[in-house]
Amino acid sequence: MPGxxxxxxxxxxxxxxxxxxxxxxxxxxxxxxxxxxxxxxAYKGKWTDPGGFVQRNRTFTYVWEAREGxxxxxxxxxxxxxxxxxxxxxxxxxxxxxxxxxxRPDNEFFLAFHTFDPPITGLRGTYFCVNGKxxxxxxxTLEAKVGQRVAFHVYGVDNFFHTFHLHGHRWTEPDGxxxxxxxxxxxxxxxxxxxxxxxxxxxxxxxVFQHLxxxxxxxxLVS
Amino acid sequence: MPGxxxxxxxxxxxxxxxxxxxxxxxxxxxxxxxxxxxxxxAYKGKWTDPGGFVQRNRTFTYVWEAREGxxxxxxxxxxxxxxxxxxxxxxxxxxxxxxxxxxRPDNEFFLAFHTFDPPITGLRGTYFCVNGKxxxxxxxTLEAKVGQRVAFHVYGVDNFFHTFHLHGHRWTEPDGxxxxxxxxxxxxxxxxxxxxxxxxxxxxxxxVFQHLxxxxxxxxLVS
Amino acid sequence: MPGxxxxxxxxxxxxxxxxxxxxxxxxxxxxxxxxxxxxxxAYKGKWTDPGGFVQRNRTFTYVWEAREGxxxxxxxxxxxxxxxxxxxxxxxxxxxxxxxxxxRPDNEFFLAFHTFDPPITGLRGTYFCVNGKxxxxxxxTLEAKVGQRVAFHVYGVDNFFHTFHLHGHRWTEPDGxxxxxxxxxxxxxxxxxxxxxxxxxxxxxxxVFQHLxxxxxxxxLVS
Numbered sequence: 001m002p003g004x005x006x007x008x009x010x011x012x013x014x015x016x017x018x019x020x021x022x023x024x025x026x027x028x029x030x031x032x033x034x035x036x037x038x039x040x041x042a043y044k045g046k047w048t049d050p051g052g053f054v055q056r057n058r059t060f061t062y063v064w065e066a067r068e069g070x071x072x073x074x075x076x077x078x079x080x081x082x083x084x085x086x087x088x089x090x091x092x093x094x095x096x097x098x099x100x101x102x103x104r105p106d107n108e109f110f111l112a113f114h115t116f117d118p119p120i121t122g123l124r125g126t127y128f129c130v131n132g133k134x135x136x137x138x139x140x141t142l143e144a145k146v147g148q149r150v151a152f153h154v155y156g157v158d159n160f161f162h163t164f165h166l167h168g169h170r171w172t173e174p175d176g177x178x179x180x181x182x183x184x185x186x187x188x189x190x191x192x193x194x195x196x197x198x199x200x201x202x203x204x205x206x207x208v209f210q211h212l213x214x215x216x217x218x219x220x221l222v223s
Numbered sequence: 224m225p226g227x228x229x230x231x232x233x234x235x236x237x238x239x240x241x242x243x244x245x246x247x248x249x250x251x252x253x254x255x256x257x258x259x260x261x262x263x264x265a266y267k268g269k270w271t272d273p274g275g276f277v278q279r280n281r282t283f284t285y286v287w288e289a290r291e292g293x294x295x296x297x298x299x300x301x302x303x304x305x306x307x308x309x310x311x312x313x314x315x316x317x318x319x320x321x322x323x324x325x326x327r328p329d330n331e332f333f334l335a336f337h338t339f340d341p342p343i344t345g346l347r348g349t350y351f352c353v354n355g356k357x358x359x360x361x362x363x364t365l366e367a368k369v370g371q372r373v374a375f376h377v378y379g380v381d382n383f384f385h386t387f388h389l390h391g392h393r394w395t396e397p398d399g400x401x402x403x404x405x406x407x408x409x410x411x412x413x414x415x416x417x418x419x420x421x422x423x424x425x426x427x428x429x430x431v432f433q434h435l436x437x438x439x440x441x442x443x444l445v446s
Numbered sequence: 447m448p449g450x451x452x453x454x455x456x457x458x459x460x461x462x463x464x465x466x467x468x469x470x471x472x473x474x475x476x477x478x479x480x481x482x483x484x485x486x487x488a489y490k491g492k493w494t495d496p497g498g499f500v501q502r503n504r505t506f507t508y509v510w511e512a513r514e515g516x517x518x519x520x521x522x523x524x525x526x527x528x529x530x531x532x533x534x535x536x537x538x539x540x541x542x543x544x545x546x547x548x549x550r551p552d553n554e555f556f557l558a559f560h561t562f563d564p565p566i567t568g569l570r571g572t573y574f575c576v577n578g579k580x581x582x583x584x585x586x587t588l589e590a591k592v593g594q595r596v597a598f599h600v601y602g603v604d605n606f607f608h609t610f611h612l613h614g615h616r617w618t619e620p621d622g623x624x625x626x627x628x629x630x631x632x633x634x635x636x637x638x639x640x641x642x643x644x645x646x647x648x649x650x651x652x653x654v655f656q657h658l659x660x661x662x663x664x665x666x667l668v669s
Contacts, residue, residue, distance in 0.1 A: 037423025200483025260646025
């Protein structure tokens with residue numbers, strides 16, 4: 001975990017052949033991409049469609065459409081009858097919808113900020129993770145070279161609000177603000193790009209000091 | 224509760240005839256709209272104006288001005304000497320200031336995300352509410368038809384940060400980002416519009432998983 | 447505390463002569479401004495540069511560059527081996543990078559929203575502070591005159607998300623939204639300006655009701 005990247009361009013139809021190998025029912029609910037009502041992968045009690053309750057060892061084929069107006073970095077996650085437990089255990093992953101024919105960055109990273117278990121207050125003892133691991137060296141060590149076009153794709157998927165801070169760098173938001181630290185909430189996602197110009201061993205981390213010190217940090221190595 | 228919508232256009236003067244039927248002093252403090260100092264409805268100790276301390280069974284007339292530069296979706300809430308208890312008990316409501324002669328959407332919804340009581344840590348046991356109710360079916364069931372222009376007005380009014388997530392839809396933020404889930408804080412408010420194109424039974428909910436599962440969700444039915 | 451304002455213009459090189467008078471190692475880590483890897487003031491275990499571990503009574507000279515593309519309001523804070531304790535004790539301060547030759551506002555305020563100690567859940571008993579003090583009258587009392595161009599520079603530097611709310615005023619965000627209350631996270635910072643047009647005794651405060659009522663509020667006096 002996280003689950004595999006779903007990488008689409010505008011105009012694509014995304015077909016997910018989902019097989020549930022868990023002991024419990026599970027689903028896939030995507031963000032951002034277009035889906036008809038029966039393809040939203042959400043458990044709705046007596047109104048539940050088959051895609052909202054995929055039992056153990058059963059399959060379901062989700063069909064989603066990367067229509068114009070769905071461009072961005074998104075995520076998918078379980079939204080079945082056991083929600084939120086499967087998501088807290090790692091049933092989530094990144095989804096990106098790019099412009100048609102868009103030039104890929106030289107290097108890109110997809111980073112989920114999350115916790116395991118469903119902690120309420122984030123007391124000491126909880127590990128704050130990036131892609132399932134805690135503390136620099138265990139979390140993804142990102143690498144890039146000076147001159148490369150580098151994209152960061154970041155999303156949250158727990159009960160907490162986080163910030164994404166990158167040492168030694170800054171980027172321009174769509175509204176023109178220059179930032180090096182950005183707030184995001186559960187199931188929010190964003191993407192930014194920069195042209196690498198600053199070699200060294202850098203930290204990336206959540207700037208909630210508690211989250212940082214309970215593991216939500218990693219290395220970004222620029223050569 | 225919430226209190227009634229105050230619906231103004233730029234250029235309007237809003238006159239609120241406030242009568243306090245509670246056992247305790249209370250006030251009305253608006254966001255966004257222009258008000259002179261003695262009309263801000265805030266308790267200020269020895270500097271309190273009459274509008275900042277309206278006693279039981281007394282009245283006060285608030286006069287506020289929807290000047291140019293105050294357009295938006297806002298809220299009002301108690302800001303009297305008992306603050307924050309009356310607000311946590313439901314003394315709040317929506318306020319919208321529209322462009323002069325602006326075409327109304329075909330359908331619009333005003334949704335307060337909040338909790339009762341003044342919980343600090345949001346432990347299990349707290350109900351997370353939309354407009355005073357918890358869980359889909361109790362919270363507002365929103366309805367729209369394909370082809371309609373639909374506006375959502377959302378505000379927070381408790382100790383927590385929330386996100387607003389709408390299944391099966393996305394919207395464009397003022398900075399051009401396409402989103403389906405947006406962070407907002409206490410007394411923050413926002414509005415977005417979409418042209419309805421996706422029929423079905425959809426969830427709207429706070430995407431803080433804990434808040435979602437303690438009640439902060441509802442139905443949006445599109446026919 | 448907070449530490450002194452570092453006030454730079456684009457094109458400046460900022461040289462900080464840092465002497466550690468504490469009993470424990472400490473550093474200075476800046477946001478926003480350009481710095482080479484060995485100047486980031488961050489403790490990195492076995493990869494630590496001298497600037498990331500300045501011992502008691504020792505000095506270090508940080509050299510940072512206010513390059514084009516670093517404009518904004520930022521902060522600096524300890525990021526040494528004792529992190530986050532020194533920051534929670536007050537080792538932080540504001541940093542502003544202005545356009546070359548930019549006209550200064552008539553009046554401007556730098557406000558840190560923070561707590562002492564490293565509280566996790568913000569239980570009752572914690573003081574929520576602005577620039578080291580709690581409650582209006584202790585926190586900075588800001589003053590301005592009608593007609594002045596006034597700039598507010600606000601940053602967070604604890605474990606919490608806050609909002610900045612100013613009574614009787616509103617401002618335009620870079621994306622065009624008109625707001626009077628804005629969410630920000632730890633080590634996020636922002637600046638807004640307004641031309642003062644509304645005399646009186648006004649509150650500024652965090653709109654997380656709990657934070658407001660545990661001290662995070664102050665006076666803004668307009669004559």
